[in-house]
Amino acid sequence: MSEIENRFKLILNENRKAFIPYFTAFYPSPELFRELIRIADRTGADFIEIGLPFSDPLADGKTIQFSSQWVLEKGFSLSGLLKELYYLKKEIKASLILMSYLNPLLKRGIKSLAKELKECGVDGIVIPDLPFEESIYINEIFKSNDIDLIYLIAPTSSEQRISQIDRWARGFIYLVSIIGVTGMRENLPNYLNEYVRRVKNLISKPLCIGFGISNPNQARRIAQISDGVIVGSALMNLIKENLNEKNLLDKFQKFIQELRRSV
Secondary structure: OOHHHHHHHHHHHOOOOEEEEEEEOOOOOHHHHHHHHHHHHHHOOOEEEEEOOOOOOOOOOHHHHHHHHHHHHOOOOHHHHHHHHHHHHOOOOOEEEEEOOHHHHHHHOHHHHHHHHHHOOEEEEEOOOOOHHHOHHHHHHHHHOOOEEEOEEOOOOOHHHHHHHHHHOOOOEEEEOOOOOOOOOOOOOOOHHHHHHHHHOOOOOOEEEEOOOOOHHHHHHHHHHOOEEEEOHHHHHHHHHOOOOOOHHHHHHHHHHHHHHHO
8 A cells, every 4th residue: 555545544534635735846936835835734734746847737727837937937957856855755744746747757767757756755646648548657667666646537537537547546536627727716617516426436546626726615615525625726826926925924824724624
């Protein structure tokens, strides 16, 4: 059983739901990024998802695109992030999950990167542009390094594909709540409950929901129908809107505490 699976077993045994905040690596600066992670961990995040900045983030909306471009323009280094994660992992209790598009991973070398990630304490990885049909070999590489490849299911996924994904999935399954890119939404889709019900009937793994969750009320609704809630754009947007405010960290802590309580 992997680290993520063990942690989820404890979470479900405690009759609660997982809270998974997302952060773009080194946004808005390495120092603030480090402190934001610490706050999220102290607030009770079960897993922390860290996005690798990429020049062509196809699945991301304007908020995370902005944060990625911001970091890239300041000179992002994957080696620098790996070093940062190594030391961060020694401080925090939450499990680390990396989110990256496929191209940067191939450039680094999947086999060597998988070993590096494990040494840094990363327990899972999300690759949003990796087709399921091409994932098996990569899945085996990460599995051999005790890292869970987290598969995504979308509203357009067929029942056959959902069942196939469940057979190969480890850790948990990431359910994309909407058709489209990440980003805050005023309202969650009307079809969400039926969509989640359909997926749950086909899988055996824990189900976490992300994309479009903007506030504590939406997080509470998602927690009622899933095993975990993933929030990214709302957090990155709060940081963006308060970059020049002295009380940025206080506002961030208050908001993430509200999300944690709601979940």
